[in-house]
Amino acid sequence: xxxxxxxxxxxxxxxxxxxxxxxxxxxxxxxxxxxxxxxxxxxxxxxxxxxxxxxxxxxxxxxxxxxxxxxxxxxxxxxxxxxxxxxxxxxxxxxxxxxxxxxxxxxxxxxxxxxxxxxxxxxxxxxxxxxxxxxxxxxxxxxxxxxxxxxxxxxxxxxxxxxxxxxxxxxxxxxxxxxxxxxxxxxxxxxxxxxxxxxxxxxxxxxxxxxxxxxxxxxxxxxxx
Amino acid sequence: xxxxxxxxxxxxxxxxxxxxxxxxxxxxxxxxxxxxxxxxxxxxxxxxxxxxxxxxxxxxxxxxxxxxxxxxxxxxxxxxxxxxxxxxxxxxxxxxxxxxxxxxxxxxxxxxxxxxxxxxxxxxxxxxxxxxxxxxxxxxxxxxxxxxxxxxxxxxxxxxxxxxxxxxxxxxxxxxxxxxxxxxxxxxxxxxxxxxxxxxxxxxxxxxxxxxxxxxxxxxxxxxxxxxxxxxxxxxxxxxxxxxxxxxxxxxxxxxxxxxxxxxxxxxxxxxxxxxxxxxxxxxxxxxxxxxxxxxxxxxxxxxxxxxxxxxxxxxxxxxxxxxxxxxxxxxxxxxxxxxxxxxxxxxxxxxxxxxxxxxxxxxxxxxxxxxxxxxxxxxxxxxxxxxxxxxxxxxxxxxxxxxxxxxxxxxxxxxxxxxxxxxxxxxxxxxxxxxxxxxxxxxxxxxxxxxx
Numbered sequence: 001x002x003x004x005x006x007x008x009x010x011x012x013x014x015x016x017x018x019x020x021x022x023x024x025x026x027x028x029x030x031x032x033x034x035x036x037x038x039x040x041x042x043x044x045x046x047x048x049x050x051x052x053x054x055x056x057x058x059x060x061x062x063x064x065x066x067x068x069x070x071x072x073x074x075x076x077x078x079x080x081x082x083x084x085x086x087x088x089x090x091x092x093x094x095x096x097x098x099x100x101x102x103x104x105x106x107x108x109x110x111x112x113x114x115x116x117x118x119x120x121x122x123x124x125x126x127x128x129x130x131x132x133x134x135x136x137x138x139x140x141x142x143x144x145x146x147x148x149x150x151x152x153x154x155x156x157x158x159x160x161x162x163x164x165x166x167x168x169x170x171x172x173x174x175x176x177x178x179x180x181x182x183x184x185x186x187x188x189x190x191x192x193x194x195x196x197x198x199x200x201x202x203x204x205x206x207x208x209x210x211x212x213x214x215x216x217x218x219x220x221x222x223x224x225x
Numbered sequence: 226x227x228x229x230x231x232x233x234x235x236x237x238x239x240x241x242x243x244x245x246x247x248x249x250x251x252x253x254x255x256x257x258x259x260x261x262x263x264x265x266x267x268x269x270x271x272x273x274x275x276x277x278x279x280x281x282x283x284x285x286x287x288x289x290x291x292x293x294x295x296x297x298x299x300x301x302x303x304x305x306x307x308x309x310x311x312x313x314x315x316x317x318x319x320x321x322x323x324x325x326x327x328x329x330x331x332x333x334x335x336x337x338x339x340x341x342x343x344x345x346x347x348x349x350x351x352x353x354x355x356x357x358x359x360x361x362x363x364x365x366x367x368x369x370x371x372x373x374x375x376x377x378x379x380x381x382x383x384x385x386x387x388x389x390x391x392x393x394x395x396x397x398x399x400x401x402x403x404x405x406x407x408x409x410x411x412x413x414x415x416x417x418x419x420x421x422x423x424x425x426x427x428x429x430x431x432x433x434x435x436x437x438x439x440x441x442x443x444x445x446x447x448x449x450x451x452x453x454x455x456x457x458x459x460x461x462x463x464x465x466x467x468x469x470x471x472x473x474x475x476x477x478x479x480x481x482x483x484x485x486x487x488x489x490x491x492x493x494x495x496x497x498x499x500x501x502x503x504x505x506x507x508x509x510x511x512x513x514x515x516x517x518x519x520x521x522x523x524x525x526x527x528x529x530x531x532x533x534x535x536x537x538x539x540x541x542x543x544x545x546x547x548x549x550x551x552x553x554x555x556x557x558x559x560x561x562x563x564x565x566x567x568x569x570x571x572x573x574x575x576x577x578x579x580x581x582x583x584x585x586x587x588x589x590x591x592x593x594x595x596x597x598x599x600x601x602x603x604x605x606x607x608x609x610x611x612x613x614x615x616x617x618x619x620x621x622x623x624x625x626x627x628x629x630x631x632x633x634x635x636x637x638x639x640x641x642x643x644x645x646x647x648x649x650x651x652x653x654x655x656x657x658x659x660x661x662x663x664x665x666x667x668x669x670x671x672x673x674x675x676x677x678x
Contacts, residue, residue, distance in 0.1 A: 009483050009486075009487070011487045012483065012486055012487050012490060015487065015490040015491060015494065016490070018494065019490070019493070019494055022494075080482070080519075101482065101486055102482065102485055102486040102489050102512045103486075103489075104489070104493055105489075105490050105493035105494065106493065166550050167546075167547075167550070168545075168546030168547070168549050168550075170542070170546065211549070211553050211558070213545060213546065213549045213558070213559060213560060213561070214560030214561060214562065215542070215545070215560050215561030215562050215563075215565075215600075216542050216545050216546045216549070216560075216561050217546065219546075219549050219550060219553065221550055221553045221554075222553075222554075224556070
């Protein structure tokens with residue numbers, strides 16, 4: 001898979017390239033908006049990591065240029081935490097996700113993988129998290145290599161959680177994914193699914209667990225020892 | 226030592242009051258003095274006329290000695306208890322006297338050729354009264370005679386009546402007139418000092434968050450203008466160095482970001498062991514400090530853009546969601562409670578998120594393992610963060626929002642910037658923050674914002 005990394009800080013770009021390489025991505029580097037636009041014209045990348053603070057032009061121009069060329073590849077933008085306006089502008093211009101600097105490399109890789117696993121993304125159909133493996137097409141789950149059978153709706157909940165590994169999944173998002181807009185889910189349905197899912201995962205010795213963040217949603221993270 | 230009066234207004238008022246009191250006392254006193262002088266000369270003229278009157282009534286009997294032939298009306302007037310007289314011929318022989326005592330006493334003041342001789346007579350007569358009088362030489366049918374007349378001192382009721390009338394009828398308006406003039410003067414002083422008061426009101430508003438304000442120079446009296454101008458120039462210089470200082474902090478923090486990001490990334494690529502984990506932790510701490518310094522610099526240099534309607538509940542949900550993995554990694558949990566409906570307030574969403582993030586970081590640092598940090602949003606625009614730590618000692622509460630202040634209970638590795646950032650953000654929102662004990666233990670920080678109308 002080919003990745004375009006647009007970052008003007010050479011040393012940081014170098015590390016990102018190496019790490020992405022280790023994760024199985026071939027990364028090309030561009031140090032300016034002009035270089036990035038030229039590279040996007042020449043090559044069909046699978047995804048791009050874009051720093052918004054570029055020396056020649058605002059990073060958002062790269063994004064709008066790519067969309068102007070009809071490219072649909074997912075963009076992940078990198079911004080400083082205080083550059084809220086830039087982040088919002090990037091998302092409005094069609095960015096798919098963002099990370100604030102400084103970020104952990106593992107987080108960057110996980111986010112890029114998540115982008116590629118989106119419906120229509122190039123990365124396969126299998127989601128992996130801890131010792132969990134979910135085939136999103138065959139709807140088959142294995143935990144520690146052992147197949148686990150789960151009802152359709154619980155699998156859907158787990159899929160959402162695995163796609164946003166380590167990040168909160170608001171309860172409202174789960175409800176939206178599981179039910180159509182005209183269906184009015186019982187406020188208790190999601191907690192019941194999560195409760196059942198949790199028991200199943202625990203029974204199968206999953207390395208991850210679903211944690212509840214009261215009032216906000218759920219998060220898939222390392223299981224308590 | 227005399228206490229110095231610092232208020233120009235008070236000083237001017239007091240001095241003007243003194244001046245007016247003295248001036249009106251002098252004016253009134255002068256008038257009364259002049260009036261009494263006039264009264265005296267009136268009395269003298271009265272005595273002179275009386276002497277002439279007496280002389281006119283000296284008659285000479287056929288070839289005989291001169292004698293006084295007063296009509297009974299005059300006789301009564303000139304010989305009552307208040308008036309005495311004596312008439313002598315040019316040889317000094319007594320022609321007539323109001324009483325034998327005055328007759329003999331008047332021999333002491335023989336009248337000269339020209340001006341009358343004035344005399345005082347004390348404790349005279351059966352009543353022991355004081356008299357003032359004159360003796361003068363007047364022509365009569367019997368040749369020049371010497372006439373001595375005296376009136377009881379102070380006995381001139383008319384003069385006193387005139388004086389009293391003057392003081393009561395005319396003199397009374399001097400004090401009110403003076404008071405009115407004084408009031409007008411004080412009012413004028415106050416009015417002329419008004420631009421100075423406006424300048425000092427403006428000066429009250431000048432601070433780190435408003436460094437570009439200047440004292441108004443319009444309408445300032447010419448005498449005070451150099452002071453105002455000089456203060457404004459001093460403020461210009463201070464502002465300049467302040468801006469340089471802020472820019473330095475912001476630049477330094479910003480420049481630190483990239484090398485830190487590189488260190489962070491490189492550390493991530495190294496195969497882990499215990500020491501590396503410690504290093505990563507240190508770098509994470511440094512990252513946080515740099516972010517906080519940038520946040521402080523930003524708060525110092527930019528006025529927060531307050532949006533009329535932001536959803537406090539949504540901000541809290543996002544922050545709690547983004548920090549949940551930190552809590553879980555530390556073996557703690559975090560929850561958002563309270564009203565689930567949107568809570569609309571006036572504010573700057575990223576800044577409020579920053580404040581909340583700092584409060585939650587603080588709470589997570591203090592709460593023990595297996596406890597929960599609770600973020601609660603209330604419908605009235607308040608958001609609170611409670612932990613189950615040891616709480617904030619009452620004596621520390623006034624200081625925890627000071628930059629770089631570190632108390633006994635401070636979390637290790639903190640720089641003392643988190644709560645000051647919270648304080649600044651709260652201040653920029655004209656909101657309030659309250660630190661209290663949480664039940665059953667721990668601290669509870671509540672930020673109260675202004676609900677949107």
